[in-house]
Amino acid sequence: MKAKKFRILDIAxxxxxxxxxxxxxxxxxxxxxIELVSFLVIIxxxxxxxxxxxxxxxxxxxxxxxxxxxxxxxxxxxxxWIPAVIGLxxxxxxxxxxxxxxxxxxxxxxxxxxxLTYFAFGYIEGGLSFGLSTAFAKWISGIPFxxxxxxxxxxxxxxxxxxxxxALTGIKKTLSI
Amino acid sequence: MKIAIAVIAxxxxxxxxxxxxxxxxxxxxxxxxxxxxxxxxxxxxxxxYVIDTDALYLAGAMTQAGLKYETKxxxxxxxxGITADYDKDKSYWAFYVxxxxxxxxxxEQPVKDGDIFRIEYTIYEx
Numbered sequence: 001m002k003a004k005k006f007r008i009l010d011i012a013x014x015x016x017x018x019x020x021x022x023x024x025x026x027x028x029x030x031x032x033x034i035e036l037v038s039f040l041v042i043i044x045x046x047x048x049x050x051x052x053x054x055x056x057x058x059x060x061x062x063x064x065x066x067x068x069x070x071x072x073x074x075x076x077x078x079x080x081w082i083p084a085v086i087g088l089x090x091x092x093x094x095x096x097x098x099x100x101x102x103x104x105x106x107x108x109x110x111x112x113x114x115x116l117t118y119f120a121f122g123y124i125e126g127g128l129s130f131g132l133s134t135a136f137a138k139w140i141s142g143i144p145f146x147x148x149x150x151x152x153x154x155x156x157x158x159x160x161x162x163x164x165x166x167a168l169t170g171i172k173k174t175l176s177i
Numbered sequence: 178m179k180i181a182i183a184v185i186a187x188x189x190x191x192x193x194x195x196x197x198x199x200x201x202x203x204x205x206x207x208x209x210x211x212x213x214x215x216x217x218x219x220x221x222x223x224x225x226y227v228i229d230t231d232a233l234y235l236a237g238a239m240t241q242a243g244l245k246y247e248t249k250x251x252x253x254x255x256x257x258g259i260t261a262d263y264d265k266d267k268s269y270w271a272f273y274v275x276x277x278x279x280x281x282x283x284x285e286q287p288v289k290d291g292d293i294f295r296i297e298y299t300i301y302e303x
């Protein structure tokens with residue numbers, strides 16, 4: 001199998017994907033835990049495949065430049081790879097309900113995934129037990145937000161999956177990428 | 178059929194997570210409680226308030242102590258007119274209960290008899 005070359009067109013597409021993601025993130029910052037980034041990561045992974053890797057790297061780097069530093073940077077380093085990998089692995093799944101539920105579950109466990117960072121902090125500070133209790137407390141305290149995140153992700157995917165996937169698939173064919 | 182099973186599993190998982198919150202989340206206590214609120218603004222001088230309160234959450238106890246807060250979503254931005262703006266100078270309001278950093282926001286942090294709350298204007302020094 002012949003390896004595909006990284007073309008100028010790919011760079012342009014990746015740039016546009018990052019710009020859309022960043023704009024979506026900033027636009028919805030006012031609504032706590034309602035976001036489009038999860039949706040975009042999944043849909044980019046499904047439609048534009050490996051390019052999502054570069055999108056995430058650039059997106060996280062730009063976030064780190066734009067926002068004040070904090071624990072969130074550590075979380076952002078790993079958190080967006082999860083929906084990306086799911087999108088890459090289950091590329092053949094084309095069911096709106098499945099993707100809505102996957103996106104919803106990702107929102108539901110977003111806090112749990114973020115609490116892994118607090119586990120690490122707690123572990124460094126006071127050992128395994130302290131790490132676990134810190135992570136658990138952080139996860140539990142954020143569950144109301146996770147439930148909102150779950151509902152938001154579910155609805156966003158339910159509403160946007162079909163039109164956006166269709167549009168992106170069309171763009172991909174037009175650009176022959 | 179497979180989708181129906183997936184939907185049921187999805188709802189069950191949501192229920193389990195919500196159940197975990199009700200089982201292990203913050204528990205409020207009805208009735209009168211005596212609590213101490215130590216408030217330190219940007220002058221660095223602490224003011225101590227000892228109050229008897231029926232408030233279930235820290236926000237209520239703060240109001241009773243005469244601390245007027247302003248919030249953005251659930252994040253406290255200003256107390257008694259003093260704004261902490263992380264974007265501007267890395268300042269924020271830090272909340273402690275019995276010397277532990279509060280795991281909950283002021284609208285969720287339960288108040289128990291004998292609790293000592295510290296509310297401090299803090300500048301991040303990372």
